[in-house]
Amino acid sequence: MQKISIDGAKFYYMLMNASNKLEQEKEYVNSLNVFPVPDGDTGTNMSLTFKAAAQEISGMRNESISEIAKKFSRGALMGARGNSGVILSQIFRGFSKGLENLHYASSGDIANAIMEGANYAYKAVMRPTEGTILTVIREAGEFAIKCEEEEIDTLLEKVCNYAEEILNKTPDMLPALKEAKVVDAGGMGMLILLKGMLDVVKYDIVDELKDVVAREHKFEAQVTEGEQQFGYCTEFIILTDNYDLDTLKTQLSEIGDSIVAVGMDDFVKIHVHTLEPGKALNLGTSLGQLTKIKIENMSEQHKHTLDMEENKSSDVALDENIETKKYGFIAVARGEGLTNIFKDLNVDRVIEGGQTMNPSTQDLIDRIDEINAETIFILPNNKNIMMAAEQAVHLSEKNIIVVPSKTIPEGIAALSIFDENGSGEENLESMIETIENVSTGSVTYAVKDTESDGREIKADDILGIVNGKIEIIGNDNLKVCCDIIDEMVDDFSELITIYYGEDCNKEDVDKMVEELEDKYPDMDIESYEGKQPLYYFIVSVE
Template sequence: MNYLKIDGEHFYNMVVNASNRLEEQKEFVNSLNVFPVPDGDTGTNMSMTFKTAVCEIENINTKSIDEVSKKLARGALMGARGNSGVILSQIFRGISKGMENKKEVNSREFAISLKEGANFAYKAVMRPTEGTILTIIKAAGESAINNPNSDIVKLLEEVCNHCEAVLNKTPDMLPALKKAKVVDAGGMGLLILLKGMLEALQGNVITEIKKDIAKPNISENKQIIQSDIKFGYCTEFFILANNADIESFKKELEQYGDSMVVVAFEDIVKVHIHTNDPGLILSKALKLGELSKIKIDNMREQHRNLLNIEDETKQQEEEVVENVRKKYAFVSVSRGKGLDDIFKDLGVDCVIEGGQTMNPSTQDILKSIEKLNADNIFILPNNKNIIMSASQASELADKNVVVIPSKTIPQGITALTVFDFNSDLDENIKNMNEAIGMVSTGAVTYAVKDTETDGKVIKQGDILGLIEGKIQEIGKDVFNVCSDMIEKMVNEHSELITLYYGEDCKSEDVEKFVKELEEKYSDLDIQYYEGKQPLYYFIVSVE
């Protein structure tokens, strides 16, 4: 069937069909991710982003392509997950710009809208990389603009054919793709969408959104665990100290409580501990230096109150808290009960569940921002694939929001430890950004597929040690790989090694491993915490 023009109804069926096709093939797109680690989520992020977009237009009652495309673009913007999702949202934001003020578009106007999609996508990325989804949308735009066909079906057929040919060349543009023997995952996701749009026109398809797919796999742990509280007072404060013996101080405190976090940065020491004698803890801390920002909470009282409050009353109390304006507030992304607790103990107001394989959307982050009543709100993405969504949320918020570009959990934790409520905004931003640059991060996980990278042959199930996201160690034993990885991370300037162990590690095995590390690195401070994170046996930082 020929289409000299398409209106909002046609466009609706095109994008809904495209969304359904991407959902069906998202695991194939995920499999194209270069790294064999269990965070190949490009297909999932793109599918969930676009699913949110099409749900936004589900009940729209108009044939205006301007209105449909504009609402679709807003849905994609709010639902954007991960870098691929953010770029995809910008592509359809540009397409909407090309269809602005039009009830229907002809082939030339449709071509211009694809070109606008490419323009918007490239503007969204600070350092565009060719061989990615950007290359494919640029190919789509250029092919469409140079195509003389007045029939949109024929135009889109040639656009898809050209994009597929360019996609097959992406391994020649990016060495990492060539080594992994795959094409770019984001580019493939976009091609699937374009083909889905074409399919709807070719078959004059009337489609509907499939409801049983692409549901976010983000669980909210609302259960309150009732247990005896051994140490009743949550005590936290800063010590202004020079050349303090932090290791001896930690050992001295251990007998007086649990859930202890003691982190030093230059002349500031952050202390958090659950204890039954806050006064004793403070008196010991005074020997090291001046105390600042002391905060003590009675957890038994809080727990009793929590158990006796009905949901409606809790909501009312939360609203009261939100009405008490603060100078600073924090939003952090984390995955793992132990890691969540650490962030909360360090003063984070909202912890969003997310990370590898589970990137929160722009809307998820925006909702957390909207909950907070503060002059300045900091966002800690703690994952390089969430930074763009966080930045997009900050632009949409009507509050002063600062994104600290933390790429790892340890970077986020370190950024919080150097934050000073008594300093001004610019000084805190400077200190936090400097602090994350001083953290070296490692992670131990497993391979989800056979592959080869940098001359290393990797088999599915191998244990992998990553330093700053790059595979440095391959083995069969978690602890051996972690030990070898740490050895590469430590240098003559290193002072502190911190390990966060995951849900698949046994505490007794970790304790034995830490003792071995203490013997090997007797001149370094070594800390370890139960992060309970999935997928990663260890997250390690060296400072």
């Protein structure tokens, strides 16, 4: 039987099966990480991103290809985690563009969608690197356009075979891949997804998303007298490309305040505080379908806030009735001690995350919505969170500034020089200058056997990393920590700061600090209990 077109149901099952396949293979994709450290999370980030998108289309098998692709793209955009997840979300944003206004798709339409996916992905990356997922999807798209196969299963099979050939060549494009004897992890993830889509067309697989956690929609029936002081925090997304933001804001202002309305291609994200959430929802349904509905009783939030204040905790729900402050801060960190350090530096919200645990774009937007400030700074403190933070900027109406902090010490140093009296731009400039003067080191363990710069590394070896490069290989975390400090200190160094992890003994750390003080009598040496997992030590030299 010829398969020269697919309908919405077939496309739906293609996406569902692809998601399940990547979930099954994510640990294998993780294992392809070049660095042998416990933060190889490309497979996890891609799978979580794709699964978030698949959850968005759950039950939409009877819709058109165009509608499914649109909603899938939105789900990927909001659920994107890590740089690989953000790139993946852009690939499927391009897919959606290529399948626009289609009820059925031919092989030519699918080829065009793959090519559009590559185009969008390249636009999203400031300095594209060949030998990565970008190369795999671009080559796949160019091949698909030239292929001119009429049957979709034949097209996809040839595209998958060609993409695999390109993937196997990635070590020749990136020396780090060749040395580690692996292919690109993101490219492998993309190939798994393409093969998952192919299998549905080829074998008529009918598969739903596995292990889906049902989305919770919180509704309150009425506004009682005791609730009128605060009302309801109402959030939802309107699926429409026919809207006028100014008119929408004016209409919302008639029923509430604290209004945020953000438009993005074919949807609008709404946030409003109102005594009548039903009216806000009716306004939304007059423009299009609603999704991501969340209605919360702010009286309960306020009570929670008061309870938490009694416990001297800053993790409280937002009371928008407080005066808008000039600056707000969001930081990403993992470990109780590091979290407390950021809170002591006046950070409003600390998102638990970092290595192996990258927050999604939606996580960042949720925290942005909780802060009542004119300008909000985001400190990712991890290079793999930077793209999700930048994506959140485009999805928020608030004035957001992303500080390019790629490590915890960079984020702490940047906050320590913040000037409340300066402008946002002036502070960003000062923070960047400060970051450039911070050298970061870390001590962790190897998760696999590999090679680095011609040196053999065995699983469980202790690794000393300085500014992203493995400098020391040893078997004692304290000695490796001292060794990387020796590497980092120069004639201009003034301050050594050590953050020790949850697996470190305080007495041993104190003894090490004493030895360092004897070795570097002219330098200030500070140590803090970071309680971070995976990394015995995070060190900065300034």
